[in-house]
Amino acid sequence: MCDNEIIDMSSASLLENCDECGDQNVKNKRKSNGQTPIIIVGSKAPLSDIEDFEDGMTTPSSPVGAAGDKEKQQQPQTEKTSSDPISQSIGNFGRWQFLLTFLLSLVNFPCTFHIFSPTFEGASRDFWCARPEGFRDLPVDLWKNLSGIFSVVSDGKVKYDPCTIKDMPLPIHNYTDVSVTFSNESVPRKKCLHWEYDSSGFGETIISEWDLVCENQQLNNLAEMMFLLGVAVGGLASGFFSDRLGRKKTLMVSLLLQIVLGLGIAFAPLLSVYLVLRALLGFVCVSVVFSGFVLCMELVGGKWLTISGVSYLFPLPIAYIVISGIAYYIKDWRNLQIAITVPAVPFLALWWILPESPRWLLTMGRVEETFEVLEEAARVNKITLPANTHKLLKQSISKVESTEAPKVGLGDLFRTPRIRKISLVLYIVWFSVYLIYYGVVLNLSSLGGNIYINSIISGAVEFPAIAISIVFLLKMGRRWPLCLTIVGAGLACLLTVLVPEENFNWLTITFAMIGKFCISSSNVVMPVYTAELFPTIMRNLGVGSSNVPAGVALMLVPYLWNLADMSAKMPMAVLGTCGVIGGAAVLLLPETDNLADTLNDIE
Structure with missing residues (x-):
């Protein structure tokens, strides 16, 4: 019989882990390299490199008091468990983790407000x-x-x-x-x-204030593109700052800058000032989301990596609904900008509530600070730290130093046939998913009907999409769910092309919302799948490079509806075609059973 069992998060199956089973490939599968992948927004729930997906399941995920702690300390520990002293000391998930991950998820509200604000602040009208x-x-x-x-x-x-x-x-x-x-x-x-x-539906907007019509019409698209450009660049840069300054500092500095820039936009005297501030705001907004996400993931372990990562995104659809209500009552764009910025001010109090990531502190060699964080976590979780916690922390530092991953470069993403295929196909998939997701979200006013109702429906359909993604990730693998949801989104967009223009606008919106549901699920599964496909030594680089085509898609989104000058159905036809191509491309990728460490493991 086997002594221990580990949950394999990539297939949700139970794998035996013991010498008697003779499966040495399962035991000590991988070693963490201490890095955290750069994730893009919407980036939905990728798994950190600092832990394997099976990680931490050999320890209880819920504290049970002193007696349970004594029993836990007496259990035989696998080598894999000892490589994760954080989860071993405080468990994979408890009251401490719940409170902090809940608070961290709330920072998504003001960020989503700013992403979605052009729908109302730059709304087109007669x-x-x-x-x-x-x-x-x-x-x-x-x-x-x-x-x-x-x-x-x-x-x-x-x-x-x-x-x-x-x-x-x-x-x-x-x-x-x-x-x-x-x-x-x-x-x-x-x-x-x-x-x-026409002021019947909206008050003053950036279009009416700066006459962004006729020859100046493209300046409205430029205003939206500047924000998305900041998001694309910030997605690549946020990981750099987070790895060097720490998760907490990066989050709080970005949050403060978000408030300052958001209020600055409300008082921008010129369009040029507005454009610059929007670009900077996009940069810091994605930094808030990413650093908060990484910190959220580094507080939990085991299957809670997936659950907490996806749950971190639940405020997004709520934010879509909330800003619709705010914009309905506050018509003037400057007042609306203030109204969506001020809610971020109370989050500055998180400086005195949030700890620094214990995993980041450990990789920096700051053992005493790590131990202080674990002591507070154990107190809130009502458990007792193992007596050898200090020793485990120091051993973990020595192990990371002795197994430090070799340096890799961009060329390594294309060095072998298999990794080259994975990289190129993922670029197509990321481009398709981001073009469809933001193409629908940021152009709801172009679909016809009431923009406020459309926004509420758009947020409502994302709830079940995020929830069902947890089931996909835990039970159904990655490849087929990702393929089917992207293709489903593409087909839904193509069906809008067949809808007659007269008296059937409700049917167009219905198909668009079906597409939004499917692509929202894709947007959750895709980053997790991407993180699993790349080997450990280049996972940061692989996920980060996938942000580049995603960033290109983001910058194209504001100009997508210009195709309506050729044909009113053209924009949705383009989204539908990209969905079918992107979904079919997923079938060229392998299913992920285990995480690979090196290129040789991939080949």
Whole structure:
């Protein structure tokens, strides 16, 4: 009989681990290299390198008091368990871990607010060339008929051109003369320089304040792209700062900068200042999310790596719903910006609540500080630390130093045929998932219908998508769930193309929300699968490099709906095609049973 059993998190199966079983490949499968992968937002629940997926399951996951602690200390310890002194000392999950991971998940609220804010702050609406002095009391429809330029579009409808106006001599006192004299097509025209906006659905927006219409229309897309550019760059850089400064410091500094930049945007006097501040805000927002996520993952062990990592993302859909309610009552974009920034202020108190990551402290060789954190965790979890905790911590440092992973470079991602295939296919998958996810989330106003209701529905469908992803990760593997959810999202987007434009907008939104449900699940499974596919020596590099095509997708999202000028169905058709291609590409990847340490293990 085997002495111990370890839960294999990649297949959720029980593997025997003992010398009598003769399975030396299971015992001591891997050694941690002490690094933490860089994860992108939305980055949903990747597993840290500092622990294997099976890690910590040889110890009780819940403290049971002093008697239980004595029994636990008397249990024979596998070598794998001794390589994880954190979980061995305080357990995989308890009251301490629950309280801290819950608080950390809440920092997602202000970050999600800022990501989603352009949906309301830059909402498109009806506009027309401004009425000159003396025409201010003229009804808008009459003014359009008198001064506007109209054309017949492909579907036979008459379209008003708000960017051009008839070149009428002013002042004019007889409206009848205007309509008769200037109704001929030969009337000279001129570009409109000032506009008026429909204020029935929104108050002042960045579009109406800075006239981001007609020739300046692309500046609105640029404003959104600047934030997403900051997200893409911040996704690559946040791991660097977090590994060197610590998780807590990176989180708190980023949180403070988020508040300062968020308030600065609300008072931006110029569009250029707004663009720069939005880019910086995107950088620090993703740093808040990533450093909080890494700290969350480094407080738990065993199967709770997956559960806590996914649960960390539950505030996202709630935030979508909350900001919809805030934006419904606060119409002016500057006041809305203040309203979504201020809720982050109470989180500054986390400086006195959150500990530094004990795993990061240990990799830095700071044994005494690690021990202090473990003492506090044991007190809250109502357990007693093992008597040899100090010894285990020091042994862990010696082991990490003696087994330090060799340096790898970008070229190693393409050095062998198998790892090259994995890298290239994952780039396609990450690009597809991010393009579809943010293409739907950030363009809800382009789908038609009520933008507030669409946003609430979008948030609501993400709840079950995140929850079901936990089941996928624990019970059903990675490859087929990821393939089917991406393809499902693509097919749902393609089905919107078949919906007639008249009187069937509800059906378009239904298919779009089905696509949102599927791609939300993909967005959770994908980073976990990616972290498992790369060997330990290059897992940071592999996950980080996958952020590059994801960042490209993020920067393309604001311009996606420009394709609607060619055809109203074109944007969703592009998303659907990417979904089918990205989902099919997943089938080129292997299923993950065990984590690999080296390239030789992959080959």
